[in-house]
Amino acid sequence: MDKIVIIPTYNEKENITLIIDAIFALRQGFHVLVIDDGSPDGTAAIVKSLQLKYTGQLFLEERTGKLGLGTAYIHGFKWSLAKGYRFIFEMDADFSHNPTDLQRLYEACKNGADVAIGSRYVAGGGTVNWPRNRILLSKGGSLYTRLITWMPVKDTTAGFVCYRAEVLEAINLDQIQFLGYAFQIEMKFASWKLGFKIKEVPIIFEDRKFGASKMHKGIVKEGILGVLKLRWHSLFKDYRNRVKNTGAPTVFPTMQGEDQKVKWG
Numbered sequence: 677m678d679k680i681v682i683i684p685t686y687n688e689k690e691n692i693t694l695i696i697d698a699i700f701a702l703r704q705g706f707h708v709l710v711i712d713d714g715s716p717d718g719t720a721a722i723v724k725s726l727q728l729k730y731t732g733q734l735f736l737e738e739r740t741g742k743l744g745l746g747t748a749y750i751h752g753f754k755w756s757l758a759k760g761y762r763f764i765f766e767m768d769a770d771f772s773h774n775p776t777d778l779q780r781l782y783e784a785c786k787n788g789a790d791v792a793i794g795s796r797y798v799a800g801g802g803t804v805n806w807p808r809n810r811i812l813l814s815k816g817g818s819l820y821t822r823l824i825t826w827m828p829v830k831d832t833t834a835g836f837v838c839y840r841a842e843v844l845e846a847i848n849l850d851q852i853q854f855l856g857y858a859f860q861i862e863m864k865f866a867s868w869k870l871g872f873k874i875k876e877v878p879i880i881f882e883d884r885k886f887g888a889s890k891m892h893k894g895i896v897k898e899g900i901l902g903v904l905k906l907r908w909h910s911l912f913k914d915y916r917n918r919v920k921n922t923g924a925p926t927v928f929p930t931m932q933g934e935d936q937k938v939k940w941g
């Protein structure tokens with residue numbers, strides 16, 4: 677029970693078999709957990725059929741509707757902690773993240789980092805085939821986040837990450853509020869505020885070739901407001917204590933908890 681890659685999916689039938697096969701083809705002992713939000717295209721059924729081939733290494737959690745990337749990951753984090761995994765990865769299904777980079781993130785965590793981020797914006801990192809407006813949005817978002825929060829991370833919206841289990845255990849996951857890019861920013865912000873060591877590992881990020889993007893204006897809006905909220909709460913509302921796990925057991929399974937999120941005061 678060493679390492680597990682969490683892949684959230686919504687309508688990824690063109691990618692899901694290929695990405696799962698690619699991870700197991702590495703033969704580096706990664707297990708995979710897919711969190712599917714009732715994809716109408718039948719992504720979950722494909723995963724179920726692959727489970728026969730990858731028994732005991734490929735897992736599926738199904739939720740009833742599109743509940744967002746953030747709550748999918750929180751669900752996956754709790755599931756993975758409950759099973760005892762020590763290195764827990766976030767990765768997209770659409771090949772924007774190259775499976776061969778998983779081992780580099782793992783090694784960074786093995787060699788001293790608590791959180792290893794696959795980063796587009798450190799030397800050696802970059803993007804391929806991404807439209808100019810997406811690059812601008814992503815780079816602008818990262819810069820904006822750094823200006824407001826002073827967080828020492830270059831790629832703040834990155835979604836290719838390895839967390840040591842200790843980090844996720846230390847965070848009160850029920851207090852993570854956001855869903856889209858802001859979720860990625862908040863996880864890094866919480867890790868940093870709790871004093872964990874974050875390392876950025878350069879990666880080349882490629883635009884998806886198959887399937888449709890789930891990106892929409894609401895995600896950007898949540899990011900812009902969310903960063904201000906994080907800063908405000910860390911200045912005046914004791915964010916650090918709020919997000920620290922005080923030892924109360926995290927509830928699992930979380931389907932109900934996801935609907936009953938604690939609202940920020």
Ligand SMILES: Nc1nc2c(ncn2[C@@H]2O[C@H](COP(=O)(O)OP(=O)(O)OP(=O)(O)O)[C@@H](O)[C@H]2O)c(=O)[nH]1
Nearest residue numbers: 684685686711713743744745748768769889890891
């Ligand atoms: N379970 C679940 N997965 C989601 C949800 N929204 C997106 N995903 C998955 O999260 C991953 C990232 O979503 P993408 O649409 O690729 O988002 P993105 O990478 O920001 O956008 P693109 O660059 O346009 O691809 C993919 O594996 C999606 O299938 C959701 O609400 N629930």
Ligand SMILES: [Mg+2]
Nearest residue numbers: 768770772884
């Ligand atoms: Mg994508």
